[in-house]
Amino acid sequence: MADGQIVVSGLTKQFRRVRAVDNLSFTVEPGRVTGFLGPNGAGKTTTLRMLLGLVAPTAGNATIGGQHYADLPDSLRVVGAGLEAASFHKGRTGRDHLRVLCAAGGLPYQRADEALEMVGLTPAAKRKVKGYSLGMKQRLGIAAGMLGDPAVLIFDEPANGLDPEGIRWMRDLLSGFAKQGRTVLVSSHLLSEVQLFADDVVIIAAGKLIRQGRVSELTDADGMQRVRVRTPEPQKLLAELKAPGTAVQTEDDGALLVTGIPAAAVGHAALVAGVELHELSPQRADLERIFLELTSGKAGIR
Amino acid sequence: MNRIIRSEWLKVRSTNLWWLMLIGVLAFTAIAIAFNMLTGYVELNPGTNQGVPDVSPESIATNLYTSGQYFGTLLAMVFGILIFTNEFFHQTATATFLATPKRTRVIAGKLIVAVIVGVIIALITTVLAVPSGLGFLASQHVDTFLGNGDVLKSIGLNWLAFAIWAVFGLGLGALLRSQILAVIIGLVAMLIGQTVIQIGLGLMAHYFHADWLNKVPNWLPSGASTIMTSPGGANGIAWWAGALALLAYGVVAAVIGTVITRRRDIS
Numbered sequence: 253m254a255d256g257q258i259v260v261s262g263l264t265k266q267f268r269r270v271r272a273v274d275n276l277s278f279t280v281e282p283g284r285v286t287g288f289l290g291p292n293g294a295g296k297t298t299t300l301r302m303l304l305g306l307v308a309p310t311a312g313n314a315t316i317g318g319q320h321y322a323d324l325p326d327s328l329r330v331v332g333a334g335l336e337a338a339s340f341h342k343g344r345t346g347r348d349h350l351r352v353l354c355a356a357g358g359l360p361y362q363r364a365d366e367a368l369e370m371v372g373l374t375p376a377a378k379r380k381v382k383g384y385s386l387g388m389k390q391r392l393g394i395a396a397g398m399l400g401d402p403a404v405l406i407f408d409e410p411a412n413g414l415d416p417e418g419i420r421w422m423r424d425l426l427s428g429f430a431k432q433g434r435t436v437l438v439s440s441h442l443l444s445e446v447q448l449f450a451d452d453v454v455i456i457a458a459g460k461l462i463r464q465g466r467v468s469e470l471t472d473a474d475g476m477q478r479v480r481v482r483t484p485e486p487q488k489l490l491a492e493l494k495a496p497g498t499a500v501q502t503e504d505d506g507a508l509l510v511t512g513i514p515a516a517a518v519g520h521a522a523l524v525a526g527v528e529l530h531e532l533s534p535q536r537a538d539l540e541r542i543f544l545e546l547t548s549g550k551a552g553i554r
Numbered sequence: 555m556n557r558i559i560r561s562e563w564l565k566v567r568s569t570n571l572w573w574l575m576l577i578g579v580l581a582f583t584a585i586a587i588a589f590n591m592l593t594g595y596v597e598l599n600p601g602t603n604q605g606v607p608d609v610s611p612e613s614i615a616t617n618l619y620t621s622g623q624y625f626g627t628l629l630a631m632v633f634g635i636l637i638f639t640n641e642f643f644h645q646t647a648t649a650t651f652l653a654t655p656k657r658t659r660v661i662a663g664k665l666i667v668a669v670i671v672g673v674i675i676a677l678i679t680t681v682l683a684v685p686s687g688l689g690f691l692a693s694q695h696v697d698t699f700l701g702n703g704d705v706l707k708s709i710g711l712n713w714l715a716f717a718i719w720a721v722f723g724l725g726l727g728a729l730l731r732s733q734i735l736a737v738i739i740g741l742v743a744m745l746i747g748q749t750v751i752q753i754g755l756g757l758m759a760h761y762f763h764a765d766w767l768n769k770v771p772n773w774l775p776s777g778a779s780t781i782m783t784s785p786g787g788a789n790g791i792a793w794w795a796g797a798l799a800l801l802a803y804g805v806v807a808a809v810i811g812t813v814i815t816r817r818r819d820i821s
Contacts, residue, residue: 297821298821301820301821304652305655306648306651306652306819306820306821307819307820307821308819321655322656323655327652327653327654328652328653335648335652336645336648339644339645339648339649340644340646340649341565341569341640341646342644343569344565344568344569345568348564349568349649351564351568352561352564352568352649353561353649353653355557355560355561355564356557356558356560356561356650356653356654357557357653357654358557396649
């Protein structure tokens with residue numbers, strides 16, 4: 253069993269009327285950032301809570317390095333987790349929150365200061381959490397996860413409430429963790445986020461697995477090549493773009509979106525037509541669109 | 555186990571709870587001392603009160619030395635309730651159970667902290683009540699009774715009361731989980747529930763000619779507490795039976811609360 257590998261198999265959770273997680277199976281590998289993606293209410297948080305022994309599964313299994321979380325002798329040294337930005341006592345300082353966890357996990361108090369330093373919260377260490385912004389609470393949650401210097405990191409929606417700079421910081425931090433060989437599992441309901449910081453992605457909707465794979469595979473598998481091209485004389489260019497299988501759409505800003513031929517072929521067509529080009533850019537398949545297609549009709553309120 | 559006790563102790567120390575408790579204990583004890591001195595003065599100087607039955611100086615001394623027991627035990631119980639229900643009220647249960655996945659250990663740690671705090675409250679009230687009581691009795695030229703066995707026993711039982719009420723509160727909190735509900739039920743059980751039930755049972759006993767119903771209130775938490783803190787027992791029941799009854803309430807509530815907490819989904 254690979255150290256730090258997360259294995260979810262046949263995991264199911266039935267709340268009174270709702271099957272929040274339905275026979276879900278996937279694996280998460282060390283050394284990579286895995287995005288756990290799904291619309292709101294897809295069962296992401298319930299899955300993570302089952303993985304962490306907080307919610308009892310109705311059926312199935314979830315293990316970390318081959319063990320159930322509750323059986324880990326020194327849980328904080330093996331797995332670091334941050335689940336909700338709201339789950340702090342508002343009248344306690346950030347530093348004391350971490351110290352309480354250090355004490356429970358058998359870690360020296362010094363780890364609390366080191367973790368605060370790592371997430372850039374040292375100036376706010378002795379302030380009560382009620383004075384923290386959402387972004388600061390997210391950082392405190394990450395710091396809590398880092399206390400035991402664990403091989404596995406699990407964060408639920410860590411980018412919620414972060415500003416663009418914070419999101420970039422988060423991306424660098426997570427990919428840094430993965431480069432050190434740690435397992436990093438991060439949930440999100442926003443594709444743009446996952447696209448930013450994940451290597452792999454597990455997509456679920458309505459509690460079921462939709463797709464698991466590398467982010468790059470997923471976008472390439474879309475197969476549709478699209479090229480965006482802008483010219484002051486679109487009609488002349490259009491006349492040259494007549495190859496079979498080629499389709500052209502006109503965008504709102506007047507640019508043409510060409511499907512079916514590579515960018516080089518579009519450039520050649522422009523040369524033949526003798527038109528001036530202001531833009532010629534191949535478009536990467538948009539994960540957002542794939543995501544919406546994959547999960548359409550499965551999201552929403554259950 | 556040491557880890558969890560350290561962690562739970564730090565939880566108490568790192569919020570407003572501890573000094574709010576301290577202020578409460580100091581204030582209520584001061585009020586109780588003043589009240590007991592006043593009644594003691596009235597009772598020791600019969601000239602100022604006609605018709606009040608004579609009270610033994612010994613029981614006046616006991617009262618003084620255990621000043622603050624009534625509200626102090628109440629605070630100990632509320633403290634017990636709060637250290638458990640805070641985890642859910644402030645949603646810190648997630649972090650707590652991630653750090654200590656064995657939930658029974660968490661509750662055991664809280665139980666020990668509750669007992670420690672109960673004893674600390676007892677220590678504070680005793681440190682305030684005994685010297686001030688001694689001073690008062692000396693000023694009234696009355697024996698201090700400090701060498702008296704029953705008086706010393708009362709002081710000891712006073713300490714026991716604080717610890718057991720804290721355990722009772724923790725059990726109640728673990729059982730109900732809702733902070734507001736647990737505090738209300740705890741206070742009602744301690745303050746007015748006893749009287750209401752006593753009157754109700756008294757009426758029923760009269761109506762059904764079932765005399766045993768009159769004995770039931772002795773075994774309710776606050777009745778048991780009264781018996782526990784009387785060195786000679788009360789209503790024909792020994793002090794230790796009262797202590798065991800109150801402890802049983804706390805332990806049963808804590809055990810059921812533990813079973814529920816172990817199974818409960820933390821979300």
